[in-house]
Amino acid sequence: MQRSTRLTLLISAFCILFTSACCRSKLSSPCSKQGLQSQNIIKAEPNKSVLKISGGTHLDGLHPELIKRARVLYELAEAEGIQLKFISGYRRFRKKRSTQAGRSVASWHNFGAAFDLNLFDRKSMRDALKHLDQDQARWNKVGKIAKSLGLIWGKPWGKEEIFHFEWHPGHPEALRQKAFDRLTRVTGPKVENYQNAWQLFDMKE
Numbered sequence: 632m633q634r635s636t637r638l639t640l641l642i643s644a645f646c647i648l649f650t651s652a653c654c655r656s657k658l659s660s661p662c663s664k665q666g667l668q669s670q671n672i673i674k675a676e677p678n679k680s681v682l683k684i685s686g687g688t689h690l691d692g693l694h695p696e697l698i699k700r701a702r703v704l705y706e707l708a709e710a711e712g713i714q715l716k717f718i719s720g721y722r723r724f725r726k727k728r729s730t731q732a733g734r735s736v737a738s739w740h741n742f743g744a745a746f747d748l749n750l751f752d753r754k755s756m757r758d759a760l761k762h763l764d765q766d767q768a769r770w771n772k773v774g775k776i777a778k779s780l781g782l783i784w785g786k787p788w789g790k791e792e793i794f795h796f797e798w799h800p801g802h803p804e805a806l807r808q809k810a811f812d813r814l815t816r817v818t819g820p821k822v823e824n825y826q827n828a829w830q831l832f833d834m835k836e
């Protein structure tokens with residue numbers, strides 16, 4: 632093993648185990664402030680096998696870069712003493728019966744670009760919402776880590792969206808008709824080949 636490779640591995644291991652301030656500040660480097668982090672491929676590598684992650688199977692079918700970020704988020708939260716569980720990931724697109732003009736017609740879950748998670752000790756979303764006041768500090772920490780990893784957190788859209796995280800560089804948060812049409816040109820009208828949308832993600836380094 633080359634010396635530099637060994638050093639990189641050592642540093643990543645250290646990051647995951649101890650999440651020192653220096654490592655965290657690396658994740659939220661100045662480029663993230665300019666919104667560039669979300670377009671980049673993050674350098675941090677997860678340590679744990681996806682099978683050792685609570686609800687890890689929900690990450691199946693998501694964009695590989697998002698899976699990586701979800702796993703790093705899980706591990707960094709764990710290192711801060713916050714146990715998480717993934718509760719949702721890719722969801723097949725179903726056309727809404729009626730959509731009000733100007734509203735979202737689909738979700739980023741339909742494109743393998745979003746996941747939901749909950750605090751491990753909350754039995755359900757309802758339970759989590761019931762204890763929101765008491766859990767506020769933990770949620771805010773999770774949100775902060777997620778943002779440092781270039782993820783969009785649903786919290787500003789309402790408390791029911793506290794579980795939701797998404798990542799789709801170069802595309803708007805709300806999938807209104809125009810944005811949806813742009814994606815379905817490559818995925819098919821029923822989003823049947825949803826992974827094709829990923830080629831439209833802005834992945835430039």
Ligand SMILES: [Zn+2]
Pocket residue numbers: 719740745746747794795796
């Ligand atoms: Zn969601």
